[in-house]
Amino acid sequence: MKKIILFLTVFFGVFSQSFGKQSDNEQLAKADSLFAQKHYTESFELYQELVFDKQLVSNSMLLKMAFIKEGMKDYGATMYFLNKYYDRTLDQGVLKKMDTLAKNAQLQGYEFGDRAYFSNLYQQYYDLFNVLIFLILSLLLAGFLYYNNKSVTAKWSFVAASWALILFWGLELNIKVDGHRAIVSFPKTAMLDAPSAGGDVVGMIGAGHRVEVVGHQDVWTKILWEGKAVYVKDHNLQLL
Structure with a gap:
């Protein structure tokens, strides 16, 4: 009896995994089809579910999601997906794309050089x-x-x-090669001098800027902005 139960458990486990994989592949195919038909909003929703909920990520998906968000002028999300793509591939072409986009949108935190390249290479x-x-x-x-x-x-x-x-x-x-980085994802994010709602607002930062994360406390993330340590709410950042 125990052998039968064990066999059924293994069988249904393998079956469910195969079914789940098939379902994910069908969803990906549908998202690619919608993207090809220029139904970008619908395709992005499917890609987003695959990437964030099902942890199914490919380089092609990241580039397509960046393309969609750039068309919507959502530079925070655009830079996030381009960063994730670059971290996976070290593609110098996308590095130039990020540099151009950062300059055109006046975004800070995208100074690229040999040190950044070798740091990413080491981490990869x-x-x-x-x-x-x-x-x-x-x-x-x-x-x-x-x-x-x-x-x-x-x-x-x-x-x-x-x-x-x-x-x-x-x-x-x-050794610490580079600190953790994050992309500001909210258009008007308040920067405070303390990890508390009672802290003084020392400035505002827009979406798309890339910042270095140096600490965390409760719902607050400590970042470096223009050489100074400030605090922002966690949900206003996308960690890289």
Whole structure:
């Protein structure tokens, strides 16, 4: 009896997953069809559900959603989807697009350079980079064990190289390459000097600006704006 119950549980689990995947594919096909017919509002709603509710994301979908929002002059959402696309692909073409759009819309926080490029490259291949360090460290350990009783010079060379790599790895794991970033998503977002409704409003910030996130407290996010730390409500930001 238990074997039958287990079999049915596995069967229906696999069936439901297959059905869910088929349903998602049908929804994606419908969204692509609507986009091709220039029914952008309807297609965006379907894409949005797939991306945010079902975690089904593709590079093509991000570009199409950015295109739709740019046509609606919703630069906050446009920059959000372009950022997500760039983080996945490091496409220099979309980087130029973001730079042009930021200049035309007078948006801040989009200064791009070699440091930003290598930072994104590092974050994209973070796991692979650490696996590579681990493999090199394993090879050094194997070399140390092999030469332990054969060559004193070679043995201590492996020891020195291993400790240098361990030190570098420790620093690499703890270093902060870039802070978390976010896109302002609300057209008129108040910036306060304290994480409280009773704080003083020190300025307003529009949608589309990209800011660095440096802290969080309750429903408030601490960001850097023009070199100063200010607080905005969480729901006014889209984290990258």
